[in-house]
Amino acid sequence: LSSLVIFFLTTNSVLNQAFRRDGKVVDFEILGVTMYTCVVWTVNCQMALSINYFTWIQHFFIWGSIAFWYVFVLVYGYLSPAISTTAYRVFVEACAPSGLYWLVTLLVVVCVLLPYFSYRSFQSRFLPMYHDIIQREQVEGIEIGLSDDELPKKVQGKLIHLRERLKQREM
Numbered sequence: 001l002s003s004l005v006i007f008f009l010t011t012n013s014v015l016n017q018a019f020r021r022d023g024k025v026v027d028f029e030i031l032g033v034t035m036y037t038c039v040v041w042t043v044n045c046q047m048a049l050s051i052n053y054f055t056w057i058q059h060f061f062i063w064g065s066i067a068f069w070y071v072f073v074l075v076y077g078y079l080s081p082a083i084s085t086t087a088y089r090v091f092v093e094a095c096a097p098s099g100l101y102w103l104v105t106l107l108v109v110v111c112v113l114l115p116y117f118s119y120r121s122f123q124s125r126f127l128p129m130y131h132d133i134i135q136r137e138q139v140e141g142i143e144i145g146l147s148d149d150e151l152p153k154k155v156q157g158k159l160i161h162l163r164e165r166l167k168q169r170e171m
Helices: 002-014 028-050 056-078 081-087 090-095 099-126 130-140 153-170
Strands: none
Touching: 002 028, 002 099, 028 056, 028 081, 028 090, 028 099, 056 081, 056 090, 081 090, 099 130
16 A cells, blocks of 8 residues: 555656756656665664664664665665666756745655554554553553453463562562
């Protein structure tokens, strides 16, 4: 679903638009860079939305992936045209200076993430998983109110095992 939204929204937003300062319209190289930028942002933001607890390494890889995309597009675009072929200086000369590129990237990423964020919000509020319940109760400062009987059998077994190990350490 995300890929369809990215494809059609990006294509319909930039094709036949005066993209460059000289009035030239978007070609397939610019469309490709714009579309792939939307993919990189969307995938990394979806990962960020699905994580319940961030560590520094998760921040490093999620936001570093986005930064690496821009570095890659810059470096690859500066290689000789024999190597980079159609990507030669596309980002520097066409995409980066264009306000439309940045606006389309923002619009597409928000439109793709909105249903995902809405579903996740609905799920955590009305159909919460166990970690959602625990997280909400911790934020509200409430003692966790799940009894062992409400937990799945697998989780109950692990809890019993963990309690036994804690008792052994205390002795």
